[in-house]
Amino acid sequence: xxxALIFIGAAVVNNFILTYFLGICPxxxxxxxxxxxxxxxxxxxFVMLLASAATWGIYHKILTPYNLQYLQNxxxxxxxxxxxxxxxxxxKRFIPPLYKxxxxxxxxxxxxxxxxxxxxxxxxKDFDFIESLFYALGAGSxxxxxxxxxxxxxxRLDSADIPAPFRGAGIALITAGCLALIFTGFSGMMx
Amino acid sequence: MKEFVKGLFEKNxxxxxxxxxxxxxxxxxNVINALTMGLSVIFxxxxxxxxxxxxxxxxxxQVRIASYIVVIATFVTIADxxxxxxxxxxxxxxxxxxxxxxxxCIILGRAEAFASRHGLVPSMLDALGMxxxxxxxxxxxxxxxxxxxxxxxxxMKAVPGFFPQFLVMILPAGAFITLGLLVGAHQALKEKxxxxxxxxxxxxxx
Numbered sequence: 001x002x003x004a005l006i007f008i009g010a011a012v013v014n015n016f017i018l019t020y021f022l023g024i025c026p027x028x029x030x031x032x033x034x035x036x037x038x039x040x041x042x043x044x045x046f047v048m049l050l051a052s053a054a055t056w057g058i059y060h061k062i063l064t065p066y067n068l069q070y071l072q073n074x075x076x077x078x079x080x081x082x083x084x085x086x087x088x089x090x091x092k093r094f095i096p097p098l099y100k101x102x103x104x105x106x107x108x109x110x111x112x113x114x115x116x117x118x119x120x121x122x123x124x125k126d127f128d129f130i131e132s133l134f135y136a137l138g139a140g141s142x143x144x145x146x147x148x149x150x151x152x153x154x155x156r157l158d159s160a161d162i163p164a165p166f167r168g169a170g171i172a173l174i175t176a177g178c179l180a181l182i183f184t185g186f187s188g189m190m191x
Numbered sequence: 192m193k194e195f196v197k198g199l200f201e202k203n204x205x206x207x208x209x210x211x212x213x214x215x216x217x218x219x220x221n222v223i224n225a226l227t228m229g230l231s232v233i234f235x236x237x238x239x240x241x242x243x244x245x246x247x248x249x250x251x252x253q254v255r256i257a258s259y260i261v262v263i264a265t266f267v268t269i270a271d272x273x274x275x276x277x278x279x280x281x282x283x284x285x286x287x288x289x290x291x292x293x294x295x296c297i298i299l300g301r302a303e304a305f306a307s308r309h310g311l312v313p314s315m316l317d318a319l320g321m322x323x324x325x326x327x328x329x330x331x332x333x334x335x336x337x338x339x340x341x342x343x344x345x346x347m348k349a350v351p352g353f354f355p356q357f358l359v360m361i362l363p364a365g366a367f368i369t370l371g372l373l374v375g376a377h378q379a380l381k382e383k384x385x386x387x388x389x390x391x392x393x394x395x396x397x
Binding site: 018021022024028070071073078081112117120166170172173177181183184 | 212256260267268367371375376382
């Protein structure tokens with residue numbers, strides 16, 4: 001039950017994009033069509049799970065015993081960057097179809113603040129290992145969901161008559177604002 | 192001087208390139224948070240740009256991004272620890288967003304696009320200009336959201352009592368909408384300015 005709550009909390013109630021504003025860059029960048037959006041979304045879920053497993057181990061088994069918590073930022077970002085590189089090489093070698101699908105989105109993920117955000121929140125909320133995995137899974141699913149909704153809307157925005165200065169980024173941000181407003185409706189679900 | 196001024200309006204990192212949006216939106220619920228974030232970013236950007244410009248000839252091309260990230264992460268950690276030690280309340284309020292400066296695309300973007308190709312002094316000026324432009328936008332968004340959302344400015348009462356408070360401005364939705372309107376306004380202003388002198392340079396959409 002607790003795990004389900006963590007999952008829903010991260011996916012819907014505190015959606016990473018729409019309430020924490022993490023991962024806005026890819027959110028605006030790749031939400032122009034549905035195929036790209038789903039590719040990016042799945043790549044993010046995948047890396048998030050791996051990254052939170054790895055950083056949980058590093059934080060609790062290496063940094064904490066030696067009182068090195070202040071190295072957290074440096075260690076986490078290096079782990080994430082290495083992990084992304086490693087996953088990319090591994091997939092290219094052993095699972096070519098998956099690489100073809102996700103490959104081009106992987107390098108972009110290193111600078112996706114949602115990944116580092118998940119690992120930082122995980123430390124802040126003091127989750128145990130399984131809880132961290134559910135948190136990462138929830139955050140990733142929420143990311144995918146927001147990306148897909150946005151992509152669906154933007155396809156229609158293309159044919160709408162929008163004042164010239166607002167075309168592109170302006171209207172995308174305002175649309176995201178309306179989405180965020182809708183998502184605040186969920187905030188009563190959990191304390 | 193040119194390197195400094197371009198970051199303020201013409202090539203403002205937030206309004207033009209849409210870089211570094213996460214902190215822009217997350218911490219601008221009031222002016223003081225926005226300013227703290229802006230100053231931290233100026234600090235990190237200035238020092239990392241300087242260092243990267245100094246080491247740009249030593250670092251091998253293949254590992255440059257990783258090296259830049261380590262330099263940036265070091266300064267972010269310094270800023271984080273400094274805030275925790277001296278302004279604990281502020282550090283609590285900003286939560287993970289100070290550590291998240293590491294992945295703020297403005298900083299890595301300037302390191303890669305500018306500091307790795309220019310000398311020390313231009314890099315420093317570029318960092319100051321970009322950082323100031325960033326802080327300026329944060330300040331504007333923070334002011335709009337604080338005045339409309341809670342009726343205060345820097346914690347002091349700013350509007351008459353009968354004026355309604357728009358709760359939506361404090362919510363995430365307010366941040367998105369405010370920034371969307373600003374981006375539109377910036378675009379419109381730029382187009383107008385570009386058209387006045389002969390109108391020879393035509394810019395694409397951001």
